Amino acid sequence: MEENKKVVSYSEDDFTTLSWDEHIRRRPGMYIGKLGDGTYQDDGIYVLLKEVIDNSIDEFVMGAGKRIELTIDEGVVTVRDYGRGIPMGKLVDATSKMNTGAKIDSDAFKKSVGLNGVGIKAVNALSVDFEVTVWREKSTKKVTYSRAKLLEETDITPSDEKSGTRVRFRPDSGLFKHYKYRDEYVVEMVKNYIYLNTGLTIVYNGTSYSSKEGLADLLKDNMTGDPLYPIIHFKDTDIEVVITHTNQYGEEFYSFVNGQNTTQGGTHLSAFREAVARTIKEFYSTRNFDYSDIRSGMSAAISIKVIEPVFESQTKTKLGSRDMGPNGPTVQKFVGDFLKKELDDYLHIHGEISEVMLQKIQSSERERKAMSGVTKLARERSKKSSLHNKKLRDCTVHFNDPKAKDPDRTSIFITEGRSASGSITSSRDPAYQAVFSLLGKPLNSFGLTKKVVYENEEFNLLQAALNIEDGIEGLRYNRVIIATDADDDGMHIRLLLITFFLQFFPDLVRKGHVFVLETPLFKVVAPKESIKNKGFSSTRRSKKKSKNEDDLPTTIYCYSESEKQEAIKALGKKSHITRFKGLGEISAPEFKELITEENIKLEPVRMRREDNVSDLLEFYMGKNTPSRQDFIIDNLTVDEEML
Incomplete structure (x- = not known):
């Protein structure tokens, strides 16, 4: 058999050298993560x-410019700061020469977010329009690009404008298909900047944002439970920490490095979690508390500044640095020593707060011990069932595997009913997509203790499948996707599952791991030649191809009544329309196309402080049926097409 293998030629002709902009455009994932x-x-x-705002933030950190103006209008982004302005003689180099920047070998930016001079060039390469204007020392200059190709470089001319830099760009819609900036995400980004830079004002589309209390404001605005005691706040040159407890399950931690929101944590967050629990345990030295009891219900945030930080990717969402800088202490020692001194002193001085904290820890300890018997039995049961768990059809790549390729793609679909589970199971990508099948509606867990997670077989098996019993650090799937029908029963199951996650594993939702699968309500089919609007983009088309492709019909999947009407208008009134009543009616070949990485349509489940999660769950899932009935009657709308 070996003798029959064909040897592929390999010579100098096989080598290709790409220019820096071609490399970014061909491999954008290496620079900005996914497109989307x-x-x-x-x-x-x-x-x-x-990447653009970071440069303006660095100017503020250096004491130049306390105001940043950000506008986003029809996909065009403009960022204007009032810093020192890029030196005009280096403007072209700074915007179009890879690994060129003032931060690479400069003490002035040793604790900057962007160190390698890549970010702004990536924006240039991935934008169809890119313009940088500089005002500096009563002069101005502008450069204009398209997809990193220089279109114009103006001469230096006099100007009375305040010093600073303005960057205007439009992402390339050929790469970022049908892109749109969501205000909620931009506002969250802006708020994180002002929390970490007290004294800075960012004006986004006319609304001004600033912070006086730094990370304490972040916790007040974001934590999804009410604090049991006033927020503990420590701040020094290279570290800022805030801590409190709530009555919620789980841990709610936020972490930052040099102003970067490290959503996936890293060495600094690991050091903080260990140090804060150890310091509190040592303070209550007469009691041998478990770290899990100490951190249960804790809401906290940590921000540190590291010299030349090492991140695990260009998107900088996880810190890899083990040291605070050359010849500096380790991150673990730096964080540990700081908390040991500040938090221990604070708890000794503020006896009323240490007493409330003690009561919370003891409450968590009592609940854990009360569950110990049922927990042990449930673990044994889940271990046995995991060997032949008929509810789970696992995938081969997992999110918690450090050696996994593309772990962000890992997903688990939570389905209800055999037909829906069968369609997804037979059409999924077995490498990255797992399926967990429910039998009927899950239990309404609102108001119940965590004991129910172990006593209820489905909840226990789901917890085991996700590997989240001891926290989400070991989560096996990046995306937990609720895949139910769009009818009343399906909606009810969604609510029950979301209630379960919010009650007992809120970190799953906080960290953006929970989604609802949007499935089409209609399929509109018409001959391909009947398409009247080539630019139709509000729905998804079938990508089936064959040798005689022109004879194949074009399929458009529609997710609403309005999209169906658009599809009929685009494909013709004689189009064939199929109404999907449930997931089970979508065939496996159709599902295979709908849940590909390119086509899958997911709606993230998000937690916001203003939602007041406990009140929402009490209203929608509690025992206040008359109140809900009044709400439904007061807000009832009737679809005129159904009359």
């Missing part, structure tokens, strides 16, 4: 925005 259209917070258009 703006639906998700980690889509590339937000990374482009952040």
